[in-house]
Amino acid sequence: MKKFATKYGSFSENGKEYVIATPRTPRPWINVISNGDYGMTVSQTGSGYSWRTHAQLNRLTRWEQDLIKDEWGKYIYLRDEKGNVWSAGWKPVCAEPDAYRCRHGLGYTILESKNFGIETELLMFVPRDEPMEIWQLTLRNRSRKTRTVSLTTYFEWGLGQAPDWHREFHKSFIETEYDSKAGAIFATKRLWEVPTERGHWNTNWPFVAFHASSMKPSSYDTDKESFLGMYGNQAMPASVGEKQLAKRKGNWLDPCASLRNGIRLKPNQEATVIYTLGCGDSRPHAADLAARYRSKDAVQAAFSKVSEHWAMLLDTVHVTTPDDAMDLMENTWLKYQAISGRIWGRTAYYQTGGAYGFRDQLQDSQLWLPIDPGRTKQQLLLHARHQFSDGTVYHWWHPMSEIGLRNDISDNLLWLPFVTNAYLQETADFSILDLAEPFVDVAHPASMYDHCTRAIEKALGRFSQRGLPLIGAGDWNDGLSAVGLDMKGESIWLGHFIHRILHDFADVARRRNDIERSERYRAHAHTLREKLNTLAWDGEYYYGATLDSGGKLGSKENEEGSVWLNPQTWAIIGQVSDRDRSEQVFDVVEKKLEFEIGPLLLYPAYRTPDKYVGYLTRYSPGMRENGGVYTHAATWAVIAAAMLGRGASAHRLYTKINPVHRGKKADVYCAEPYVTPGNIEGPDSAFFGRGGWTWYSGSAAWLFKVGLEWILGIRPTVEGLLVDPCIPSMWKGYRVKRTFRGAVYNIEVRNPERVECGVKEVWVDGRVLGAAMGPRRTTLPLFQPETAHDVVVVLGKTESPS
Numbered sequence: 070m071k072k073f074a075t076k077y078g079s080f081s082e083n084g085k086e087y088v089i090a091t092p093r094t095p096r097p098w099i100n101v102i103s104n105g106d107y108g109m110t111v112s113q114t115g116s117g118y119s120w121r122t123h124a125q126l127n128r129l130t131r132w133e134q135d136l137i138k139d140e141w142g143k144y145i146y147l148r149d150e151k152g153n154v155w156s157a158g159w160k161p162v163c164a165e166p167d168a169y170r171c172r173h174g175l176g177y178t179i180l181e182s183k184n185f186g187i188e189t190e191l192l193m194f195v196p197r198d199e200p201m202e203i204w205q206l207t208l209r210n211r212s213r214k215t216r217t218v219s220l221t222t223y224f225e226w227g228l229g230q231a232p233d234w235h236r237e238f239h240k241s242f243i244e245t246e247y248d249s250k251a252g253a254i255f256a257t258k259r260l261w262e263v264p265t266e267r268g269h270w271n272t273n274w275p276f277v278a279f280h281a282s283s284m285k286p287s288s289y290d291t292d293k294e295s296f297l298g299m300y301g302n303q304a305m306p307a308s309v310g311e312k313q314l315a316k317r318k319g320n321w322l323d324p325c326a327s328l329r330n331g332i333r334l335k336p337n338q339e340a341t342v343i344y345t346l347g348c349g350d351s352r353p354h355a356a357d358l359a360a361r362y363r364s365k366d367a368v369q370a371a372f373s374k375v376s377e378h379w380a381m382l383l384d385t386v387h388v389t390t391p392d393d394a395m396d397l398m399e400n401t402w403l404k405y406q407a408i409s410g411r412i413w414g415r416t417a418y419y420q421t422g423g424a425y426g427f428r429d430q431l432q433d434s435q436l437w438l439p440i441d442p443g444r445t446k447q448q449l450l451l452h453a454r455h456q457f458s459d460g461t462v463y464h465w466w467h468p469m470s471e472i473g474l475r476n477d478i479s480d481n482l483l484w485l486p487f488v489t490n491a492y493l494q495e496t497a498d499f500s501i502l503d504l505a506e507p508f509v510d511v512a513h514p515a516s517m518y519d520h521c522t523r524a525i526e527k528a529l530g531r532f533s534q535r536g537l538p539l540i541g542a543g544d545w546n547d548g549l550s551a552v553g554l555d556m557k558g559e560s561i562w563l564g565h566f567i568h569r570i571l572h573d574f575a576d577v578a579r580r581r582n583d584i585e586r587s588e589r590y591r592a593h594a595h596t597l598r599e600k601l602n603t604l605a606w607d608g609e610y611y612y613g614a615t616l617d618s619g620g621k622l623g624s625k626e627n628e629e630g631s632v633w634l635n636p637q638t639w640a641i642i643g644q645v646s647d648r649d650r651s652e653q654v655f656d657v658v659e660k661k662l663e664f665e666i667g668p669l670l671l672y673p674a675y676r677t678p679d680k681y682v683g684y685l686t687r688y689s690p691g692m693r694e695n696g697g698v699y700t701h702a703a704t705w706a707v708i709a710a711a712m713l714g715r716g717a718s719a720h721r722l723y724t725k726i727n728p729v730h731r732g733k734k735a736d737v738y739c740a741e742p743y744v745t746p747g748n749i750e751g752p753d754s755a756f757f758g759r760g761g762w763t764w765y766s767g768s769a770a771w772l773f774k775v776g777l778e779w780i781l782g783i784r785p786t787v788e789g790l791l792v793d794p795c796i797p798s799m800w801k802g803y804r805v806k807r808t809f810r811g812a813v814y815n816i817e818v819r820n821p822e823r824v825e826c827g828v829k830e831v832w833v834d835g836r837v838l839g840a841a842m843g844p845r846r847t848t849l850p851l852f853q854p855e856t857a858h859d860v861v862v863v864l865g866k867t868e869s870p871s
């Protein structure tokens with residue numbers, strides 16, 4: 070049964086595939102497939118690119134960002150005995166197929182097409198732990214005649230960084246070779262443009278790329294000129310019609326890779342050819358990889374390993390709620406997007422990154438907590454190594470070159486203690502605080518506790534005279550890039566964020582007997598809270614920031630951007646506002662910022678570029694940080710609603726930003742309905758409701774977290790797993806399977822009185838749980854690892870909702 074069908078596609082019955090019914094979607098709808106080192110993007114047209122370790126510094130195949138043409142890729146041309154030419158995907162020939170489907174799955178994509186009586190099925194995936202990709206092409210002759218089909222692969226080599234504006238330069242370092250015994254093309258490059266601290270580069274690209282076929286090719290080419298023909302084009306390359314490819318190789322070429330095979334198929338006969346593309350560490354390694362997948366069995370074994378791996382990762386947390394679209398996202402797609410796209414691939418179509426954003430991948434790594442918290446720990450240690458001894462951090466850095474950007478954005482460093490605290494809540498593994506890591510500038514290792522507290526101390530040293538934190542070159546919102554360059558302007562959101570962290574780390578410090586610090590953090594939090602509630606209060610809500618000149622932003626005094634989302638939601642999340650004020654500011658969020666597409670980051674949009682505010686004012690009104698829904702921040706509104714016990718609001722907000730629902734108006738929304746977008750254009754845009762920047766968005770991990778922890782209310786704390794549902798009152802109940810400290814909790818929540826929140830009774834393995842019950846929530850007992858337990862939670866009206 071198809072789920073959430075639109076004219077462009079639908080989810081498969083088990084929700085684990087998104088099946089696209091036509092190559093002509095409103096934008097490229099892609100998959101980001103990665104094994105943590107090697108990766109590839111593939112769109113529904115069959116276009117995309119491949120990389121190893123870093124999608125920018127170490128891209129293997131050429132790709133230029135063009136979301137309209139989407140015409141860079143790794144392609145297979147087919148030509149029959151009559152001279153009909155088409156491709157296994159839709160691009161680059163763009164023949165009109167008799168049938169077409171693109172199935173994006175977990176770790177793979179399948180392109181199915183039928184042309185001139187020949188059915189093709191192209192399975193593309195990346196094996197679990199090898200730096201390569203496999204394309205298995207199956208052809209079936211559905212006509213009544215014997216058919217002869219030639220197959221010709223084609224793509225262009227990039228081999229490291231090779232920017233478009235410098236391609237003539239870069240091509241002169243590439244060398245290709247054909248090994249007829251192996252049936253494989255090999256490619257190397259004598260230069261790798263990876264900038265280092267010393268500002269120059271003069272090394273070989275340290276890999277050997279290959280492209281091979283399971284069937285011995287009858288000819289090959291590695292020269293784009295002979296392949297396409299001078300002034301030729303990809304849609305109809307000159308050589309596809311030739312009996313043989315030109316067999317050009319060596320240096321001085323415009324380097325590409327192309328292999329030619331021929332196949333004869335009787336009626337109803339089927340044949341399979343396997344192609345590989347990859348990036349070995351050396352020539353023998355590349356040759357070994359190129360020889361590995363020559364049979365369907367070998368491919369099947371590798372494919373099963375990939376599927377099992379994804380099942381193992383994704384099935385660790387499973388929810389069954391009355392909201393199918395939420396189940397699809399929580400069970401499958403948000404986790405997949407965060408892991409494959411954001412943490413492993415770190416690239417997509419709207420942004421091809423490859424770097425680590427200090428705050429970005431740290432926040433993303435929270436996704437691992439209920440699945441495999443050891444991976445969050447690794448991410449924390451990695452980021453600690455990218456901190457300087459004064460507590461500041463790289464805004465982002467490139468793996469491979471280790472080049473990073475330092476700036477005065479004020480919140481980056483604080484995500485280290487924030488995510489460390491989240492790790493502690495999940496695991497109670499306080500030993501992480503004693504692990505030692507170096508700094509960027511000091512090799513001598515310091516404890517993680519030291520790393521975290523240096524970040525906090527640094528942040529505490531950057532306050533204005535009147536006691537609010539300085540915004541510097543921006544806070545979480547990168548687009549506020551000019552507000553505080555003179556180190557005078559203040560950020561209110563940052564104040565709320567610091568307030569939260571001070572309380573969390575006051576607890577951590579107390580546990581470590583660092584009493585002076587614990588008390589100091591508490592005292593500072595106390596003062597900060599007072600200041601925020603007096604100095605940052607705008608009458609009806611919190612304003613957003615002050616400029617270096619002292620003027621307010623995000624205030625009723627401003628005509629543009631007069632109310633901001635983060636300073637309201639985080640007043641609640643950071644526990645800065647009291648109950649009444651929290652209710653009041655949340656009402657403001659609902660009334661002034663919430664639209665059909667979700668809560669806007671600010672409203673109304675800036676129409677005039679303002680050099681004292683920052684680049685967000687330069688975006689078209691309603692776009693991205695300038696008055697669109699910024700999905701990442703929108704997820705925080707769900708937490709705020711749930712903290713207030715507003716179940717209907719929490720779920721409504723989640724639903725509004727759930728791409729499954731947004732995608733129903735596919736021609737307005739345009740973007741993929743199975744992954745979150747970075748942003749949705751707001752009411753001040755001519756394209757109100759259009760989604761963009763999909764895949765590469767920190768919202769995936771957060772939306773997963775807020776759904777599981779704040780709506781379904783299954784939340785880790787140091788003491789144990791908390792149950793604190795906050796749901797729409799019409800829900801009868803739901804189930805959650807979740808692993809916590811090694812034990813499996815099978816939780817069933819029942820809602821006989823149709824309330825939004827309030828835990829009345831808890832049964833564990835058939836016995837009622839007495840003592841630990843609070844007024845609204847309850848902490849479940851801890852269990853032995855590797856045991857499974859049934860928990861029944863009955864909601865109902867409780868005496869005093871907290």
Ligand code: GLC
Pocket residue numbers: 426428429545546547548694747766767
């Ligand atoms: C981008 C950045 C992220 C930032 C956000 C808001 O998504 O990657 O770090 O917080 O924009 O500006």
